[in-house]
Amino acid sequence: MAEPATPQRLNSPAGLAAGEGLRAAHWVSIDHTFETAHRLPHLGGKCASLHGHSWRVAVGVAAPRLDGDLTVVEFGALKTAVRDWIDTRLDHGTMLGTEDPLVEPLLAADCRVFRFGAGHSAVDGEELAADLAWPTVEAVAVLLRRMSQKILAELPHAPEARVGRVAVREAPLNTAECGPEGIL
Numbered sequence: 530m531a532e533p534a535t536p537q538r539l540n541s542p543a544g545l546a547a548g549e550g551l552r553a554a555h556w557v558s559i560d561h562t563f564e565t566a567h568r569l570p571h572l573g574g575k576c577a578s579l580h581g582h583s584w585r586v587a588v589g590v591a592a593p594r595l596d597g598d599l600t601v602v603e604f605g606a607l608k609t610a611v612r613d614w615i616d617t618r619l620d621h622g623t624m625l626g627t628e629d630p631l632v633e634p635l636l637a638a639d640c641r642v643f644r645f646g647a648g649h650s651a652v653d654g655e656e657l658a659a660d661l662a663w664p665t666v667e668a669v670a671v672l673l674r675r676m677s678q679k680i681l682a683e684l685p686h687a688p689e690a691r692v693g694r695v696a697v698r699e700a701p702l703n704t705a706e707c708g709p710e711g712i713l
């Protein structure tokens with residue numbers, strides 16, 4: 530009789546014939562949405578005007594083999610942590626370059642502001658964007674990939690699990706992706 534496919538056997542390289550799938554590669558991803566304003570004075574045109582988007586982020590995590598519970602990382606734990614980080618710092622706020630003259634008046638009016646390019650004055654997560662001068666979609670993807678790497682490191686995950694591509698959509702037609710170095 531065939532041996533039952535218990536999680537232990539499935540995750541054990543010794544329990545698999547050569548070429549069987551579980552040693553190959555695994556990708557999972559979670560999505561989150563947030564409502565945030567930004568502006569990009571350095572690009573000029575309409576992007577220089579303060580405007581808002583319904584942003585969507587997809588965080589991908591890859592691993593060469595699964596954890597003992599047959600996951601790359603548990604969806605619920607990853608979603609909770611990613612949502613919490615975004616919802617307390619970006620959602621219903623404004624992303625600005627640190628030199629933007631709108632920073633001070635918005636903070637004075639008790640609005641949520643997340644500064645890019647804040648260098649040594651970065652606070653509460655801004656350090657992850659301290660070297661990114663403006664909140665372009667590409668820069669937001671870098672920020673959220675760094676955030677995801679920090680979160681993954683603090684969660685139980687499969688051996689050698691890594692954050693893969695992080696895709697950020699600011700509008701239905703505009704998406705930026707950030708992936709591991711060497712992917713091109």
Ligand SMILES: Nc1nc2c(c(=O)[nH]1)N=C([C@H](O)[C@H](O)COP(=O)(O)OP(=O)(O)OP(=O)(O)O)CN2
Nearest residue numbers: 568569572575576580664665666667699700702703
């Ligand atoms: N590579 C990038 N290009 C642009 C960015 C960016 O972050 N990275 N940002 C903008 C503007 O902020 C703007 O929000 C988007 O501009 P655009 O696509 O031109 O405008 P619409 O969303 O209104 O697009 P339509 O297709 O014209 O409706 C610009 N470029």
